[in-house]
Amino acid sequence: MATALNPFVFIGCVELRQALDRHALDERELMDRLEDVPAGSIFYHTHGYFLRHRPLTTAYGNDFARWAAVEVRDQALAERLAVVDPFEFRDLENLREELVTIVHDHLRGLTTVPRAEPGGVFHFQQSHIVTVELGPRATTLAEFRDGLAGVDASAIYFHMVEARARLGRPSGDFVEWMRTSLGLAALAQRIERIDTFMTSLERVRARVLSLVDQALEAHAA
């Protein structure tokens, strides 16, 4: 199998949360704030959900849906927000527009604005990602496999989520490296099709490893 001239460098990350002075007490305020918070806050409450909910089920898909379900007890809005797959949007402004439209359309069908339970205020946040290089660099698919198996789950998040959503690498770093540095277009395509929505980082890791193992076995045979 090919050896890459550019080794793959696993990057782990730590999320430093920052509270914004923006809050929502009811669904109209949620809609208003969604329109004016920084794009980084939209990212934090949608894509960032996957970093913070690693081992447990990602039952609501994003913080807005969770708030609607748990704090406002508006299951209809929760369902409509939960189904929004943040990875389907070209950029965060399109994602913002979709979220605002969902809440707006939902409110149009109501006579009163649903309000959060006492203490259930939605606090908008954003995050700063602090990155660190992890583990040995990989120059072959086998080395990549070993590195991926042992690396902290935050590296899966960084290369599969952060890279795609905020760093302008729409295919993700794994796919890009396999395609351009190893020339493994078919494997890259299979990894690109992995559904990262409503799953855990560990499951994403397991799926990538499974596809890489198949490729290694096929090559050995």
Place this chain on the structure above:
Amino acid sequence: MIRLDDYRHVAPPGVVDIILRLTERVRDRRILHLSGGRFGEGPAEMLTTAVPLFQDLGVDTRWEITGGDATFYATTAALRAALEGAERVLADEALAHYVEMNRINAKKLRLDADMVIVHDVQPAPLVGHRGDGRWVWRCHFDASRAQRRVWSFFRQIINQYDAAVFSLPEFGRRLSVPQYVIHPAIDPLSEKNREIGPRDVTTILGALRVAQDKALLLQVGAFTRAQDPLGVVNAYRLVKKHYDVRLVLAGTAGDDRESLEVLADLRQAAHHDPDIVVLELPPEAHLQINALQRAATIVLQKSVRVGFQLAAAEAMWKGKPVIAGVGGGLSQQVINDVTGYVVHSVEGAAFRLRHLLNNPELIARMGAAGREHVRRAFLVTRHLMESLALLAHLTE
């Protein structure tokens, strides 16, 4: 001395390596922690663990404490209470004395560091004597309901910092500086949380005169109305009609009127029911708390809005489902229906207790889920990682 490597077998895989890599980025920085004392809960408990770990990592870390006279301590106690929402009268002279004492402290202390982290109320005005480094105010309490007049005074001090750190976004208030969020954490290797065997648990409970012949319900916390121990007794009574259980209320009591009243009421309840055990323990009874949490069948933390309350995380770390009151840090720690239940009333607590006692397989399942949740989100390794990230973020 406990070293970072000792946490490899309790922290999530890879976390210690991330901490080591982050340290490489900030190893040449100097950190200074300033707090009002070296003992007790909150900042002192956190720094007792964190400072040696930072030093073990090779990061130049100091921890200094500030002092004052009786008027200073009385003022800071009242100021802290007012910032937490209690009604207090604070004279301008007392507040001026508070600032003046910090000016005197500043002359005695070496305040040069790349990042100075000032904890809570007592040393906060030291920022008026800051040097070149980045200054961060670390708030360990819920300031969201601070008295307006007191907050107007205190906000002017905090706005001189480069940033503030709160335990939850809802614990903060409007400030002109960035507000970061770092949850507090438990130390899994401390006396309060380290592994202890069943035989030791039995010995310790024997010394506390707590028999282990029936299911044990436990609440750990100060004997104050905010912790609602009387509500827990009422929930226990609803459960007792159907299950032969014992209730242990373990905690510390202050010498204020409210604590004495609550303790008297609890003792009265215990006097009529031998299965209610009220244990007034000293603040350093960490091993006893550890043993009680390990012996418990179900743990209650039925507080009514009192800060972050790490007792829930401590119990979950020992594999116990937790029935928690709503709000504050408890809602962050207890994932409803996964690691325990969040309840709004005495009746809710009783209902969930009966539900768990009637479905013992749930107790084990929720306990295991709780331990994994704490492993990921509430161990000191995560706290260390985020503190290093803050250091890197603010000083690079």
